[in-house]
Every structure is written in structure tokens, then in C-alpha cells.
Amino acid sequence: GQNIDQPTEMTATEGAIVQINCTYQTSGFNGLFWYQQHAGEAPTFLSYNVLDGLEEKGRFSSFLSRSKGYSYLLLKELQMKDSASYLCAVRPTGGGNKLTFGTGTQLKVEL
């Protein structure tokens, strides 16, 4: 099976950088996804890692270490609109795009 852990809540200041960590244990691994979800809205895709290393996409970057079962999402130049829940999800092998999600990290950006 899969087990995914991420912090429940984080608070950061507008303009700062925040790193949201995610650790996972899985019997088969075929990629790790990060989604953003504002309250009452659909999750929206942020990033995807399948190989070790850093993927950069504007203000958002995601890192993966498969040997450590570890990923992080880095958000730079934080804006108030970045206040949302950030979901880490693992795709197992052989399951199409069936994803196993963590419970999400609620990020609050303050002035």
C-alpha cells in the first residue's frame, strides 16, 4: 500500500519562500504530483516529478528523491492568493492515473 505524510498547517509571510515537505512509502512508484486546492474549489495541477531532482515552473519548484521517499514543493515570492491547501499525491505502478493523496498542507500567507 501507500502512506503519505505532509504537515497539516504552515504559515508564511507575503514575499517570502516556503517549503512544504512530503514523505511517502509505496509498494510501487510511478510519479509524484503536487496539486493546489483553494477552499471549495477543484484541485489544480502544479507539478510532476518521476525522476530525482528539481523541476522548476515559475514561482513553484518541486524536488524528488526516490531513494529517500521524499519530495518538497517550494513556493517563492509568496502572494496572498497562494493561501490554499497543497496536496502531495503518489501514482503507483499499473494504476493509470489513480493517485494516492496525502491529507494536504494548509498554507496561510500573512502580510
Place this chain on the structure above:
Amino acid sequence: EAGVTQSPTHLIKTRGQQATLRCSPISGHTSVYWYQQALGLGLQFLLWYDEGEERNRGNFPPRFSGRQFPNYSSELNVNALELEDSALYLCASSLLGNTEAFFGQGTRLTVV
């Protein structure tokens, strides 16, 4: 291009009743996934359909079922509703294979 659409947006049912939720995938997507997001919990995988067939099922009782139609739209049926079924039900679609999944806005089911 239209995204994933779900209906209804909100649904209120009484315990013991049946609920039917609908999902239309992005045009060209053949795979549809259903997830349950209960308050305080992460998204839990329910069902995966592709080309009209059930491909995988999460750890949910048989009263959660569904189907996929020839136009790739999908229905999720929940029978004998229980209070614990109250949740946001999200549908996602993708192309079969290693591509990202796109989510709909969800159906908020409340069982009273």
C-alpha cells in the same frame, strides 16, 4: 475548451436513499477517476473507468458503484446512504497513460 464538469453541485439526501453523481470528462479523455474528500481527510480514491470498463477500485464497500458511458461520461452511484458518506466527490479525467489528471469542481453530498 471545457474542463471536467460535474453535476449537481450540491446534493442533499436522507440516510438510506440513493445518490447519483455525474461527470463529463475533458473532450478526448477516456479515463475517469472518482475520489471522495471527507472533511479533514485527504482525497480517497474510489473508482477508475477507462473505455467503458472499471479498471480499479478503492477500498470502499460495494454500495459505491458506477459506470462509464460510450461518450466517456460517468456516473457514480451510492446506495443505502449513510451519514459518513457526506463529503465532496471529485471527478478527474485524463488520457490513458502517464499524463496528469484534471479535476472537476466536485459535488458536495450531504446526508441527513
